[in-house]
Amino acid sequence: MAGITNAPFRLLCREQGAGLFVSEMVTARALIERxxxxxxxxxxxxxxxxxxxxxxxxxxxxxxxxVTMIGKENLADHIDMNFGCPVPKVTRKGGGAALPxxxxxxxxxxxxAIEAAKPFRMPVTVKMRIGIDSDHETYLEAxxxxxxxxxxxxxxxxxxxxxxYEGKSDWNAITRLVDHLKPTGVPVLGNGDIWSGNDxxxxxxxxxxxGVVVGRGCLGRPWLFTDLVAAFAGDTSxxxxxxxxxxxxxxxxxxxxxxxxxSEERGCRDLRKHMAWYLKGFRVPSELRRxxxxxxxxxxxxxxLNQLSDQPYPIAVGDTPRGRTSHGRPxxxxxxxxxxxxxxxxxxxxxxxxxx
Numbered sequence: 001m002a003g004i005t006n007a008p009f010r011l012l013c014r015e016q017g018a019g020l021f022v023s024e025m026v027t028a029r030a031l032i033e034r035x036x037x038x039x040x041x042x043x044x045x046x047x048x049x050x051x052x053x054x055x056x057x058x059x060x061x062x063x064x065x066x067v068t069m070i071g072k073e074n075l076a077d078h079i080d081m082n083f084g085c086p087v088p089k090v091t092r093k094g095g096g097a098a099l100p101x102x103x104x105x106x107x108x109x110x111x112x113a114i115e116a117a118k119p120f121r122m123p124v125t126v127k128m129r130i131g132i133d134s135d136h137e138t139y140l141e142a143x144x145x146x147x148x149x150x151x152x153x154x155x156x157x158x159x160x161x162x163x164x165y166e167g168k169s170d171w172n173a174i175t176r177l178v179d180h181l182k183p184t185g186v187p188v189l190g191n192g193d194i195w196s197g198n199d200x201x202x203x204x205x206x207x208x209x210x211g212v213v214v215g216r217g218c219l220g221r222p223w224l225f226t227d228l229v230a231a232f233a234g235d236t237s238x239x240x241x242x243x244x245x246x247x248x249x250x251x252x253x254x255x256x257x258x259x260x261x262x263s264e265e266r267g268c269r270d271l272r273k274h275m276a277w278y279l280k281g282f283r284v285p286s287e288l289r290r291x292x293x294x295x296x297x298x299x300x301x302x303x304x305l306n307q308l309s310d311q312p313y314p315i316a317v318g319d320t321p322r323g324r325t326s327h328g329r330p331x332x333x334x335x336x337x338x339x340x341x342x343x344x345x346x347x348x349x350x351x352x353x354x355x356x
Contacts, residue, residue, distance in 0.1 A: 001025075001215060003273070008256030011045035012249065013218060017225030020052055022080050028057035028066035042075050043260075050077035054127075056085075058095045058105075060112040067113050071120030079117055081110065083128040083142070086161035092332040097129040097161035100142035101337070104344050107145045114150045123152035127191070127213070130173050132331050133162035136338065139173065140180050147186035154181065155189040155213045165216070166328040169193045174207040189213050196224070196319045197231025197238070204232075219322050220277020222249065240313035243282050247305040250278050254301050268295050281317030284308065 002024050010021040023041060030038040044051045053076040057063040063081075070076050083106070085096030100106045114124045126146040131137035143154040156177050158169035169192025178188045187210035190203045200212045218224045226239055241249070253274065258267035275292040284292075288307055295301045 001219075003270075004219065006041065006260060007043050007045040007048070008253060008260045009222070010048065011256060012222040012253055013225055014045070014048065016222045017227075017229040019214075019225055019228075020050065020078070021048075022052045022054045023076075025054045025056050025082050025085070028055055028059070028062040031055075031066045032062065032069055042070075052076065052078040052080060054080045054082050055113070056082045056095070057109060058093070058099060060105075060108040063109050064112040064116045067116035067122075067124075071117060071122060077122060079113060079122055079124045080155075081113055081124065081126045083126060084157050086129065086164050086331070088332040091132075091161060092334065094334050094337060098132055098331065098333055098337065100128055100138040101132055101136060101341055102343060103141065103145070103341050106142055107149065108344075110146050110151065111149050124150070125153045125155065126151045127155040127157065129157050130160045130170065132333070132338075133160050139177060143177055143181060143188075144184070147181050147184040151186060153187040153189055153210070155191055157191040157213075157215070159192060161331045163328045171203060171207050174203070174209050178208045187211070191215060193217075193321070194224075194228075195321065197227035197229075199319075200228045201231045216322055220274055220280060221318070221322075238315075240315065240318070242310055242312055243308055244310040246278060246282075246313075247308055250274075251298075251302060251305055254295075254298055258298060264297055268297060268301065271295065271301075277322055280322060281314030282308075282311055 005022065005024050010023070013019070013021050026038055026041055031042075042053060053070060055063070055066060057066065067079055070079065083097065083100050085091075087096070090096040091098040094102070110126060117124050126143070128139055128142055130139045137160070139156055143156070146154055154177070156174055158171055158173045159165070171190065171192070174188065174190040181188055189211045190207055190209040191213035194200050194203065194212050194214050194217045203209060203212055212228070214224060214228070223241055230237070230239055254268065254271050257271050258264045261267040261270065272293050272295060275295070276289070279289060279292065288304060291304055295304065
């Protein structure tokens with residue numbers, strides 16, 4: 001998740017449970033141009049393995065060059081390709097969740113990544129949405145193409161781009177994709193509405209998917225992975241933190257951010273967006289909440305945290321949706337984008353996404 005899953009946050013999540021923790025979305029063009037901020041986004045956390053990079057491109061040549069660079073310079077152990085982003089600044093130029101509609105373009109980019117990764121034995125995986133909207137669903141055909149080209153798995157966020165983050169994800173689509181790819185032997189991972197360990201277990205049981213992908217569910221809740229590990233191990237008791245335990249995780253997050261950005265001011269500024277997520281459901285005075293949203297130093301942060309009173313975890317609120325709640329809307333696309341799915345579009349998008 002852009003702006004969220006940097007090395008400090010991935011480290012917090014790894015400390016809470018098993019899993020593969022993917023980097024923020026990195027654009028291939030910015031990577032091969034060696035932009036400093038993009039290279040920082042590839043920095044692994046302490047002891048991080050496997051190192052997983054979510055790579056994004058709308059051009060097969062740029063994708064090939066980026067994967068080759070990653071392999072030659074030993075920058076990662078796994079490449080995850082993002083074809084699920086629904087934000088207008090990406091889809092308006094044909095990227096993200098809009099791209100799989102262009103069959104030949106999609107296949108050329110996936111093929112380029114997989115071929116470039118082979119000499120380095122790096123697995124390449126693909127994440128996508130159901131499609132642009134309910135009239136333009138692409139996931140079955142695109143997933144089969146990726147599987148036949150050699151993708152190690154396909155992850156499906158079971159919403160269309162038009163849905164953004166609205167309503168419930170359609171887990172039936174995950175079931176259909178599992179059945180569709182069964183002849184290929186390529187696993188399907190499910191994504192959408194995993195807010196607790198029980199949700200993860202239920203998704204696997206209901207859809208037959210091989211595993212789950214967590215997005216918004218871990219915002220301000222790195223301990224979700226502890227809950228998931230326990231649930232998949234059959235532990236029916238839940239290990240949820242009190243507010244005092246949460247505040248120590250928050251402070252550790254702050255320390256890691258300052259170290260990562262090599263600046264207390266910048267680290268604390270970037271930390272601010274996490275505050276409401278961490279404190280969601282807990283009883284915190286409104287003025288103190290406001291102060292958390294303006295924290296500017298670790299000393300100040302510690303002072304705010306010390307003003308919290310201990311409370312049990314608010315399950316009724318904590319297990320509910322968080323993060324983006326964008327309402328559904330028509331997808332912004334390039335002129336004539338839906339005219340011909342076999343057209344090999346030429347797209348200039350790399351700088352349209354601020355994440356790289």
